[in-house]
Structures are given as C-alpha cells and as structure tokens.
Amino acid sequence: MSLTTALNMASTPVFYSRGGQGGAVPFSIADLFASSEQGAWYDPSDLSTLFQDSASTTPVTTAGQPVGLMLDKSKELVLGPELITNGKFETNLDGWDVIAPCTMARVGSTLEVSRNSGGFSDQPVIEIDLVEGHSYIISADMVSIEGSSNTDAILSVRGADRVTSRSEAAGLIRSTVGPTRGLYRSTVTETAYLLAGVSGTSFGTVRIDNISVRELFGNHAMQATAARRLTYQTGPARATLDNVDDRFLVTVPTGGFTGTMVLATDQGTASYGVNIPAGPYDIGGRSGQYFPGSSIVGQLIRDGALSAGDAAATEAYFVANGATAGYGSVTDFSGYWREWSEITSFPLIDTSSGTRFDRAWQNCTSLTSFPANAFDNVSGGDFTDAFTDTALTQTSIDNILVSLVASGISAGTRLFDQSGGSAPSAGTGQPAIDTLRSRGWTVTVTGGY
C-alpha cells in the first residue's frame, strides 16, 4: 500500500492550463516531476502533508498549530521497499539480536522483549541500511506493555555501534497499545540498527508486531526544534513564519538542484532561477529572518528549468490556493531576498508601491541576471546596499540603472549600492549614473565609476 493511500492524499489534481498551440493543454504539477526530475513541491493547502512534529506522529488539523514537517509531493508520497527482514515474527526471530540480561522471545507471532535490568541498547536490534538525507517511515503495532506505571514501548534508531542514538527525537515512544508510526530522516549513510523494546527510563515487558521501515521518497521539509516551527493558518491555508527563527530544513541530494524555484507567499509569487548545492537548505527565511513575505502558500523547486508556461501555470496554481499574485502592494522590500545565494536570475515583478529596497538583494552572491524595467514605477529611492555582494552581468546592472532613471525619482532618499559582478557599461550604464547623480542620487557601483 502506498502512503498516498494511507494519508488519504487527494489524487493529483489537474489545474489550469499551459498556453499551447491549438488551445490549452491540461497542466498538473506532478507532471513536472514525471520523468524522475529531482526537486520538491510543498503545498500547505493539502493538510495530509502537514504534521505538528518532525516525526509525523501528530497531524496538523486546525489553524494555530505548529508545523514541524511539510511533506514533499513531487514523488507523490510513494513508499519504498520493506527494509526490515523479519518484522512479522511469523516463524522465528531471525535477524534480531539481544544482549543479556535483556531477553527476547517469539510469543504468538509477536516479539516479546523483557528488560528488568541492563542497558537500553542491550535490547533487541535488527540491521537496517540507511542513506544520509533520506526519510523513512517507521511503524509497528504495540501489542502489550506491562511493568510499572511509567513503562513505555519504544522503537529507536541506533548507529552502527548499536549504542549511539540516531533518532532525531525520542524515537517512537508509546505508553499505550496500538499502532504507531513516525518519520525518521537519516543523518548518515550506514548499516544502522532499529531497536525495539522498553523505553530507557523504565523497565518491564512489551510485545511488538508488524515492525516496518520503508523509505518515503521525496525531499521533505522538517523542523525538529520546536521553537523554530512554522504555524499553520487558514484563509488562505499557509505556513506562517515569525521572521525571528522559523524555518524548515531540507537535505538537498547529491548533485543539487539547478533549475527553477516558484515561491508563493502572502505578499507575492514569483519564479526564480536557482542553483542550490547538495546539503542542508532552508525552506523559509534565511536563519528564519529574510523572506519575501511572512508565509509559504506554496513552493516548488525543480532540477531543470521550467518553461515559461509551466512556471506561469505553477504560479497560477499557488495563487488559486491563496497566494498573492504580484508584489504590487509591498512598500518595504528591505532585506527581502538578502542572503539568498542560490538565486541566479530574478524575475520581473511589480515593485510599483516599493519605497524601500535597502539590502533587498544583498549577498545574493550568485545573482547574475536581473531584468529590464524592474524599477520603472517604484515609489522611492532607498537602494542602500541593495546589490552589494552580487554577481550581476553588465547587462543586468545596466538594466537596473536605466530603470532607475525611468522611475524619475528625484526627491527623498536616493541611494544606490552595487558591489561584485560587472561594472556598468560606458555606453549605457555610465550615462544612466550621470543622470541619476544629476537628480541627487548617490550611486556606488562596481568599478568605481
């Protein structure tokens, strides 16, 4: 059974259309990953993908709850093969190992573990092969729990030495019988152990059955630190950030993502060219702080650039879910994309209400491409450190300067800073600087003109 079924996730819907020759072409976001493209698709409007904790034990059901896990739908939440070689105990306990004085026995096709002394890691373990950054669904049926009032049953991931705890939180601890299930993201590639037994702070005897570990394909965004979790809100459905410390983390697989990111927030929606290296990556603000909005309504990242039509259709899907279409209402862009070093190209967005752009693209160290006409209609001229530490091409810095001239701003704050990348051209950029200075602007650019 796939987890898609288990989670009651809605079947992949068809939305909108790409403009195409001969009429509209049906569009589904899932199609963007149909040829095994790498990436991620986060959709807070789909409650079946949100959990309050990073281990996926408590679903998000209502507004105001924390979001510790946001599942990636790009792989359609498919489960991999079973990794536990003997989790049903139908004929024997092969594969399981226990160290005295802890004991194990097969009782009625369940695993019975008794621990009344001995170390926690002496309890029954079985080998599992885990891959760094991959996520796994661990599940079992807790059949009986006997002992003192505080005796708990537990499933816990241990390292290759059997002793080192690998579980991100508590493992799966249950004080009552019944099915249990949680998500675990491996931090190392190793032959590890799954431990089944009695929780470390108590003694007793437990019976466990149907122990299972299966990979949940996808690049799931999680936050194990409680204070850094986002908050689910409705009207529209979204994961809100406090812009203090909230953020998800995802582990980008080997090879990274070079392609397109569509980010839909409460303040605007846009598609960016990105180059995201393998390793940990923030979903949400940089260190929880710099983000173009205050909530995620939808986000898609694909390794391999989207066509303009696919990007537009994806944006339309997120906007239909409640994202704001443009940035036309934003007045203060201060620090919006600051430190987003993965952005390589920036789209043309509506900046017409913007009065402050200070540090907006500061330290976007990979940003090379910036469109023409981006600031033609802005409402203010504070571009302090707006483009410091960027990698703009000559065409891009020329685009920016010419657009500032077109804005006609000749009063109020008039500051512009660029460093890194290319200097403005003599034929286009430098004359634009001359015009800006004649209007009272203080302009600092690469090359010192």
Add this chain to the structure above:
Amino acid sequence: MRLTIACPDALRDDANNLAMVLGYGPSDAETYGELNWQDAGGNLYACASLTVSDTFTTAAQSGLQRPAWDNDNIIDMDAARRAQAALVFSLTPVAAMPDKLTACVGDDGLATLAAMGLTQVEVEVDVGV
C-alpha cells in the same frame, strides 16, 4: 499565545538544556542559536519566538524532571535549572537583560523584540544547519 524569548550569550547553553526539558527532543538544544540581536548596550542575544499552550508558562516555572525521551541522559539538568532560575516572564514586553532569560508575551515576534529594546545585528547568516 506567542512567547518571544531573548537569551544572552552567557546563558545559551543553560537555556538550550531548559529548552530540551520543556520541548520534545535533542533538537531543542538548537533553540537558541545565532547571536543576531543586540540591546542598546551592545549586549548580544539569541532569540526565539514560538506559540505555546496556556500550561507552558506554568510548566516552565515548576520543578523540572528529565523527560521520558532522554534515554541517553543528554540533558544537563543542573544547567536547565540554572536557566530556569534566570527566567523572567512578562505578559507585556520588558527590556531584555544581559543576565536573564527574558520571555515576553506578544502576538508579533518581531514587534515584541523591538519593544524589548533589541535590534538585528548585521551578521552573515547560516543557510541550512
């Protein structure tokens, strides 16, 4: 309700142990990370902002017990108790103090930090962990 907490550098380790006791697992040891806020005197703080239940403040001021998940005795309970002793709760913003763990109630984390007299420090931020 939303609680926003300012933790001075000297209390970070202790406060992260307290966060594990009141939280859910070892990852709560990362509650107070970068020192990217400062007061008027230049004292640096790591800040956290989170929604808590009504019982949280009571639990945070009650006797501390090692949580059931801590099978490996990760938490330094003495450190957690030191942080608890330094804890100051307020239903309205008060100035952050360099020798206290100052926790204030307020709907907007950023606005609460501003009302606590804290401003962002210009530092390079980490991407990811």
